[in-house]
Amino acid sequence: MFPLSIFSSSIIAEQSIEQAQHNIETMQVTGTRIADNTSGSFSSLSREQIDLINPVSTLDLLDRLPNIVIAENGLAGGVSFVSIRGGESNFTLVMIDGVAVNDSTNSRGGGFDFSQINPLSIERIEVYRGGISAIYGGEAISGVIHIITREQAAPAISVEVGSDKQVNLGANFSHKLDNGVSVLASLSSREREASENASATSKQALFKLGYADSNQNHNLLVTYSDNQNISFAEDSGGELYAMPQMPEQRNSEQWLVGFNNIFKTSDATAINLNVSWLNHQESSDHPGIAEGVQSGVPASNIDSEFERGEVELFVNHLLNKATTLVIGVNKRNAEGRNTGFLDYGFPLPVDYVLQQDSQSAFAEVKYAQPKYGVDVGLRYDDADNFDSETSVRFAGHYNATENVNLFAVYNEGYKLPSFFALAHPLVGNPDLQPERSVNKELGMEVQLHTGQFTIVLFENDFTDLVDFDAELFTSVNRSNVETTGVEFNSNLDVTTWLQFSFDISYVDVTVDGQSSQLRRRPKWFGGASLDAQWQNVSVSVFADFRDEYLDSSIATGLIILGGYAKYGISANWQISDNFKTNLNIENALAHDIQDSVGFENNDANIRVGMTYQF
Numbered sequence: 001m002f003p004l005s006i007f008s009s010s011i012i013a014e015q016s017i018e019q020a021q022h023n024i025e026t027m028q029v030t031g032t033r034i035a036d037n038t039s040g041s042f043s044s045l046s047r048e049q050i051d052l053i054n055p056v057s058t059l060d061l062l063d064r065l066p067n068i069v070i071a072e073n074g075l076a077g078g079v080s081f082v083s084i085r086g087g088e089s090n091f092t093l094v095m096i097d098g099v100a101v102n103d104s105t106n107s108r109g110g111g112f113d114f115s116q117i118n119p120l121s122i123e124r125i126e127v128y129r130g131g132i133s134a135i136y137g138g139e140a141i142s143g144v145i146h147i148i149t150r151e152q153a154a155p156a157i158s159v160e161v162g163s164d165k166q167v168n169l170g171a172n173f174s175h176k177l178d179n180g181v182s183v184l185a186s187l188s189s190r191e192r193e194a195s196e197n198a199s200a201t202s203k204q205a206l207f208k209l210g211y212a213d214s215n216q217n218h219n220l221l222v223t224y225s226d227n228q229n230i231s232f233a234e235d236s237g238g239e240l241y242a243m244p245q246m247p248e249q250r251n252s253e254q255w256l257v258g259f260n261n262i263f264k265t266s267d268a269t270a271i272n273l274n275v276s277w278l279n280h281q282e283s284s285d286h287p288g289i290a291e292g293v294q295s296g297v298p299a300s301n302i303d304s305e306f307e308r309g310e311v312e313l314f315v316n317h318l319l320n321k322a323t324t325l326v327i328g329v330n331k332r333n334a335e336g337r338n339t340g341f342l343d344y345g346f347p348l349p350v351d352y353v354l355q356q357d358s359q360s361a362f363a364e365v366k367y368a369q370p371k372y373g374v375d376v377g378l379r380y381d382d383a384d385n386f387d388s389e390t391s392v393r394f395a396g397h398y399n400a401t402e403n404v405n406l407f408a409v410y411n412e413g414y415k416l417p418s419f420f421a422l423a424h425p426l427v428g429n430p431d432l433q434p435e436r437s438v439n440k441e442l443g444m445e446v447q448l449h450t451g452q453f454t455i456v457l458f459e460n461d462f463t464d465l466v467d468f469d470a471e472l473f474t475s476v477n478r479s480n481v482e483t484t485g486v487e488f489n490s491n492l493d494v495t496t497w498l499q500f501s502f503d504i505s506y507v508d509v510t511v512d513g514q515s516s517q518l519r520r521r522p523k524w525f526g527g528a529s530l531d532a533q534w535q536n537v538s539v540s541v542f543a544d545f546r547d548e549y550l551d552s553s554i555a556t557g558l559i560i561l562g563g564y565a566k567y568g569i570s571a572n573w574q575i576s577d578n579f580k581t582n583l584n585i586e587n588a589l590a591h592d593i594q595d596s597v598g599f600e601n602n603d604a605n606i607r608v609g610m611t612y613q614f
Helices: 047-053 058-064 419-423
Strands: 007-009 040-045 069-072 080-085 092-096 122-129 142-147 156-162 166-176 181-195 196-213 216-231 248-264 269-286 299-318 321-344 347-349 352-368 372-383 389-399 404-415 433-448 451-469 474-493 496-509 514-516 523-532 537-544 549-553 557-561 564-572 579-586 593-595 599-601 607-611
Touching: 040 047, 040 451, 047 122, 047 537, 047 564, 058 069, 058 080, 058 122, 069 593, 166 607, 321 419, 352 419
Parallel strands: 092 142
Antiparallel strands: 007 040, 040 122, 069 080, 122 142, 156 166, 156 607, 166 181, 181 196, 196 216, 216 248, 248 269, 269 299, 299 321, 321 347, 321 352, 352 372, 372 389, 389 404, 404 433, 433 451, 451 474, 474 496, 496 514, 496 523, 523 537, 537 564, 549 557, 564 579, 579 607, 593 599
């Protein structure tokens, strides 16, 4: 039996010095390229935990991780919002198997559409909270969400049905040969129709081919997704306020190819070569939004395409028993295209093409002793049409006692303006400068006899943020935002078969020197779960709660949405070695919830399913 409790740690335990000399391929954690490093505030969910949660979507899965704000526009088909420590969605870098997948052409400034990845394809999901530009470059000024795809999995098929005409299908196949070759294929589809104005259909495929021996490791990843979404447009006011009462239709396709290679040249040295290609295409048929308290939005019909190729080479070397060094280079080429028009009574073209090349060099060093550890990251980025940027990161920890770790992290970073903000012919501004960040955190992790808890104090300073100037009718650098707060999370073993998890966060936001509340940023939010596993049955009862928060729509202007608590249940019964059934209930008490103005969620969502393992 294993606990369902989320692994959440501010300090990744240091491996012994003797082990480190012979373990250079130990699993890395998000936030560093050095295995088992001091990496700041970090949480993860394993495949076993994902199976027991059985999330309806990757957003639903993220909602079970601590200290993150998740919001969705409606029950199906709408865009989503993910905030770490008060940052915008596009302040968070999203990676799939180490490949950045943020789309710089969308109007959300590069936020990722999490419907592009099905939970069935996920082996592990990791969230690093805090700026980390010195490691990953200029997209990670608030945090990183890293999705690691399935590894070896027993052949299985799954069928699930539920409320809102949900039908979810999945199939996995994998095989490992004696010569070190492994293969995995995963297929999945999900359908949901909450109403004629809110539906989502997703089809996805994943293929992995690997080879490993004592001196090398090679993995080829190919993923494809095809999504069709119908929902009221963002800022429209949803089913309650949208005028006209017509939904937006968004269709998208995404291809991702990654080829990761590790060559172990000695017990102390490994060379890593990673090559990737991403292509994301999206079409939007937007009905427009009538003028309300705020100015309206014209109807539009737009196709966009974002393509990025990347090559990265780095060396991981143990200098001595206490010191590990990583040094490497990165080359990235990206191109964004936009075609279509806005309807102002006449078609106004909004076509653009933008290319951007960037070259980077980076280094990371860890010095570890039994009582303390220090790691430093440095990265140099040179992107087309921008001045070069240097990002730095300092992190350290001290074992005050056998059970108490104290830690501190400092990071300076930046984020390039999105292609949409730079090149859109109507609101784009090619003279925009990078957004900048300074992130600091102090924390303590305490190991208890029956679990652990972590408390973190943080401060983020974001400057030169891109904003839309209505008078100039263009994007400008002007806003300065400071977020400060505290995070607490804990996991406790109540008995050998019952675990309790709890997390709570407080975030205070200051905009241009004045206390303010940004959209969808509750000051208080958190979650709790009680997880039981007895013989072949597991049950989890969980809650998600948040304080009141500010939101807006064109119809209503700025308003305060009341806080809420929503509850859910997930249960699994392993009937035999081959058969497993599941039951999931989200919003079990059918509370009236609005994550966004006018988008209602006031019904319990029930799903039942079965998995057959060959």
